Amino acid sequence: xxxxxxxxxxxxxxxxxxxxxxxxxxxxxxxxxxxxxxxxxxxxxxxxxxxxxxxxxxxxxxxxxxxxxxxxxxxxxxxxxxxxxxxxxxxxxxxxxxxxxxxxxxxx
Amino acid sequence: xxxxxxxxxxxxxxxxxxxxxxxxxxxxxxxxxxxxxxxxxxxxxxxxxxxxxxxxxxxxxxxxxxxxxxxxxxxxxxxxxxxxxxxxxxxxxxxxxxxxxxxxxxxxxx
Numbered sequence: 001x002x003x004x005x006x007x008x009x010x011x012x013x014x015x016x017x018x019x020x021x022x023x024x025x026x027x028x029x030x031x032x033x034x035x036x037x038x039x040x041x042x043x044x045x046x047x048x049x050x051x052x053x054x055x056x057x058x059x060x061x062x063x064x065x066x067x068x069x070x071x072x073x074x075x076x077x078x079x080x081x082x083x084x085x086x087x088x089x090x091x092x093x094x095x096x097x098x099x100x101x102x103x104x105x106x107x108x
Numbered sequence: 109x110x111x112x113x114x115x116x117x118x119x120x121x122x123x124x125x126x127x128x129x130x131x132x133x134x135x136x137x138x139x140x141x142x143x144x145x146x147x148x149x150x151x152x153x154x155x156x157x158x159x160x161x162x163x164x165x166x167x168x169x170x171x172x173x174x175x176x177x178x179x180x181x182x183x184x185x186x187x188x189x190x191x192x193x194x195x196x197x198x199x200x201x202x203x204x205x206x207x208x209x210x211x212x213x214x215x216x217x218x
Contacts, residue, residue: 033207043198043209086151088207094139095164096200096207098151 006099019074021102023087031090112201114210126187133201140182145196
């Protein structure tokens with residue numbers, strides 16, 4: 001069993017829909033990252049969470065430390081949101097463990 | 109503030125050759141981590157350097173090595189390249205728990 005599990009693996013939605021991507025982990029962490037990767041490879045850090053909730057524009061990230069679960073939500077989704085979204089947890093020894101990613105396609 | 113800079117962006121090498129990739133972290137960041145991303149394996153941790161010392165290492169063969177200089181710039185070297193080494197190599201610069209990523213170097217081994 002992977003230490004970081006993301007769901008769904010693939011998600012296709014229509015423009016305007018509300019999107020939720022989930023991340024569960026089984027290890028003790030110091031922080032959790034949500035990252036976005038567009039075709040071409042570059043990775044952009046969206047959020048770093050150690051507790052609670054963060055919001056940036058149409059993106060909202062929450063984490064429940066007790067349940068070892070985090071979610072990334074996108075409101076009013078747009079085709080430019082199409083990307084791979086990756087959850088990564090940072091261990092106490094600073095190492096990052098990655099989820100497999102969620103490939104999101106938003107159709108116009 | 110400049111971001112994380114990786115060079116080169118693209119590289120084509122032949123089997124058996126060696127390659128050196130470079131990563132310049134964000135100014136003031138002393139931690140640099142390297143990751144390999146392939147379609148089949150996803151993102152995998154290679155190693156992490158902090159203040160010129162390797163702090164963590166992933167499960168990669170000894171052909172993969174790295175180092176960090178006093179200015180925190182890091183290099184990653186792969187010797188005796190194999191076709192399976194074709195991948196996107198990403199570098200992350202960290203300060204505390206914040207991590208910032210470079211655009212990556214796409215290595216193709218032919």
